[in-house]
Amino acid sequence: MNGPRHLVLVGMMGVGKSTVGRALAAELGRPLFDSDEMIEERTGRTVREIWITDGEPAFRTLETEVLLDALASSEPSVIAAAGGVVLSDANRSALQGGEAHVVWLRSEVEVLVDRVRNGGHRPLLDDDPEAALRRLFDERAPLYQEVADAIVSVDNRSVSDVTKAVLRCCG
Ligand code: S3P
Numbered sequence: 112m113n114g115p116r117h118l119v120l121v122g123m124m125g126v127g128k129s130t131v132g133r134a135l136a137a138e139l140g141r142p143l144f145d146s147d148e149m150i151e152e153r154t155g156r157t158v159r160e161i162w163i164t165d166g167e168p169a170f171r172t173l174e175t176e177v178l179l180d181a182l183a184s185s186e187p188s189v190i191a192a193a194g195g196v197v198l199s200d201a202n203r204s205a206l207q208g209g210e211a212h213v214v215w216l217r218s219e220v221e222v223l224v225d226r227v228r229n230g231g232h233r234p235l236l237d238d239d240p241e242a243a244l245r246r247l248f249d250e251r252a253p254l255y256q257e258v259a260d261a262i263v264s265v266d267n268r269s270v271s272d273v274t275k276a277v278l279r280c281c282g
Pocket of ligand 1: 125233234
């Protein structure tokens with residue numbers, strides 16, 4: 112692949128960034144940086160624990176830290192960025208800084224609702240997942256659009272099909 116060093120997946124919770132990221136990393140023979148996993152490894156705490164104890168702003172600071180570190184890696188990598196990564200101006204500038212080919216994995220909210228589960232690393236979905244996903248999608252769609260070099264729809268597609276579509280659009 113010519114051009115930007117890293118392949119970055121962005122998109123909503125439940126769209127399959129980590130799963131597709133793993134498949135892409137295997138296909139391309141590259142390391143995978145998964146931002147939520149990086150945060151958990153680095154702090155020795157779960158995303159939920161950080162979120163509940165320290166609050167969302169503290170979590171967002173860590174999110175920026177690991178994104179910038181992943182982008183700074185000299186080895187071409189696949190980066191599965193957490194869903195909220197586009198909220199910060201600094202993160203969006205970093206994503207548009209030339210090191211990354213950014214792919215927005217896009218899905219209809221109805222499909223996301225079926226795919227996400229309460230609990231785990233997604234405290235934003237604790238109360239009313241469907242309403243939360245709708246609100247977050249409306250807020251974030253323009254931001255995903257802003258950073259995306261390509262958009263790949265995941266609806267009605269297997270992981271393998273989505274992976275191939277990403278490879279086609281970025282190859
Ligand atoms: C979040 C997405 C989650 C996790 C946290 C916040 C968000 O990651 O970082 O719950 O704001 O969209 P995934 O996108 O991997 O689910």
